[in-house]
Amino acid sequence: MTKEKKNNIEEKELEQEAQEEISQIENEFWEIDEAKLEEAQNPEEFKCRDMLAKVSADFDNYKKRVERDKLDMIFFLKNDILKKILPRVDDLDRIIKNTTEDLKNNALYEWVVSIQSKLLSDLEKMWVRPFDSIWQSVDPNKHDVMTAVPWKETWIIFDEFEKWFMLEDKVLRHAKVIVWA
Numbered sequence: 258m259t260k261e262k263k264n265n266i267e268e269k270e271l272e273q274e275a276q277e278e279i280s281q282i283e284n285e286f287w288e289i290d291e292a293k294l295e296e297a298q299n300p301e302e303f304k305c306r307d308m309l310a311k312v313s314a315d316f317d318n319y320k321k322r323v324e325r326d327k328l329d330m331i332f333f334l335k336n337d338i339l340k341k342i343l344p345r346v347d348d349l350d351r352i353i354k355n356t357t358e359d360l361k362n363n364a365l366y367e368w369v370v371s372i373q374s375k376l377l378s379d380l381e382k383m384w385v386r387p388f389d390s391i392w393q394s395v396d397p398n399k400h401d402v403m404t405a406v407p408w409k410e411t412w413i414i415f416d417e418f419e420k421w422f423m424l425e426d427k428v429l430r431h432a433k434v435i436v437w438a
Contacts, residue, residue: 332424332425332427335383339380339385339429340429340430342380343419343422343429345376346373346387347419347420349373349376350373350420353366353370353373380422384424384425385422385423385424385429387421387422388421388422388423388432389417390414390420390421391415391416391417392415393413394412394413394414395412395413395414399421399428399431399432400421400431400433400434401431401432401433402434402436403433404435404436405435405436405437405438406436406437407437408438409437411437411438412436412437413436413437414436415437416435417432417433417434417435418432418433418434418435
């Protein structure tokens with residue numbers, strides 16, 4: 258076989274491969290997308306289906322937002338009511354803490370202790386928990402430092418004016434504390 262024949266055969270093969278590639282590209286280019294065909298045949302139905310999907314998504318978002326707003330409103334109302342009750346809990350706590358030993362056998366003292374325990378029990382049923390801060394380090398997310406007393410140890414709480422309370426997983430009220438600084 259001569260070189261010319263080989264070159265002609267190679268040229269024909271290359272030409273045939275090129276033709277196949279061109280026809281494949283034309284087929285891909287002219288291939289009709291089923292969704293586009295359906296849209297072209299029924300444009301009104303396609304628009305209605307698209308609008309229905311958008312409205313459905315908007316409604317789902319609306320339901321989620323309403324539920325979230327409802328939970329936020331419940332928390333806000335609980336928070337508002339409970340902040341009005343907590344000073345009374347503090348008052349009872351101060352009465353119990355400052356009662357002398359000779360008055361602790363009195364029926365009135367026992368009644369105050371009973372009222373305080375019932376009130377704390379009711380608060381616990383509403384997901385409110387008190388926490389003691391004494392001998393802990395100061396945490397700005399839980400404590401408001403009212404006074405600092407000079408001492409060897411720094412920022413350790415040794416007395417508290419008011420306890421800190423949590424409602425569910427959020428701080429309802431910060432503790433007001435005295436620390437060693």
